Amino acid sequence: MDKTPTSNRFAYKRFYRRNLPHIQPVDADLFVTFRLADSLPTHVLQVMREERQWRQEIRDRNKHRSVPPSNELMRRHFAIMEKYLDSATTGPKWLLDSQVADIVHSALLYRDGKIYRLDAFSIMPNHVHVVFRSLTRGELPISLSSIMHSLKRNTAKQANSVLDRLGKFWAHESFDHYIRDANERKRIIHYTLQNPVKAGLVKCWQDWPWNYVRELW
Numbered sequence: 001m002d003k004t005p006t007s008n009r010f011a012y013k014r015f016y017r018r019n020l021p022h023i024q025p026v027d028a029d030l031f032v033t034f035r036l037a038d039s040l041p042t043h044v045l046q047v048m049r050e051e052r053q054w055r056q057e058i059r060d061r062n063k064h065r066s067v068p069p070s071n072e073l074m075r076r077h078f079a080i081m082e083k084y085l086d087s088a089t090t091g092p093k094w095l096l097d098s099q100v101a102d103i104v105h106s107a108l109l110y111r112d113g114k115i116y117r118l119d120a121f122s123i124m125p126n127h128v129h130v131v132f133r134s135l136t137r138g139e140l141p142i143s144l145s146s147i148m149h150s151l152k153r154n155t156a157k158q159a160n161s162v163l164d165r166l167g168k169f170w171a172h173e174s175f176d177h178y179i180r181d182a183n184e185r186k187r188i189i190h191y192t193l194q195n196p197v198k199a200g201l202v203k204c205w206q207d208w209p210w211n212y213v214r215e216l217w
Helices: 042-061 071-086 098-110 144-163 182-198
Strands: 015-017 021-023 029-035 116-123 127-134 175-178 211-213
Touching: 021 175, 029 071, 029 144, 029 182, 042 071, 071 175, 098 116, 098 127, 098 144, 098 211, 116 182, 127 144, 127 182, 182 211
Parallel strands: none
Antiparallel strands: 015 021, 029 127, 029 175, 116 127, 116 211
């Protein structure tokens, strides 16, 4: 649990943990997925939470032994999350509303060149994939936590107004991954753009109005 004082909770940190681990190396491209509140079934969240706790207990008991890294677990949990989000028959899909999707679309583009270099995104009915690199302030990058807080807070307020509703709009925590090299970056941008195709929403990624890519390779 992140115990950073509130006044400093959005300062840059290379690593911090809430329910999920968050790693932001300096000069790293980031792949971030954030989703609507209540878009995953409670039982799915519970299973993933218990598996993370089990893995952490093993690591705590074996501090001086070789323990398999948690990357495999994170990848598996991401795959589970994507499967449920892409095929969801229940739960909110507020981003299907073109006005709401446009709010998120505009907010992502507005921050390009101000707090990050935006490379790609896809706005799905109940979640968003985005690839970016934080700009720097001094010698350190703008923190991922501050970027996501601003983006989610502002879009939630506007979206709730359009939908004439109150309450939580986004799930509290986002899933993020730092991109290791140029080849992985290409694969992730391709994955992002192809998400609406994989979900059966369009036949070609260019036909999805809520896709964006800075440049193709």
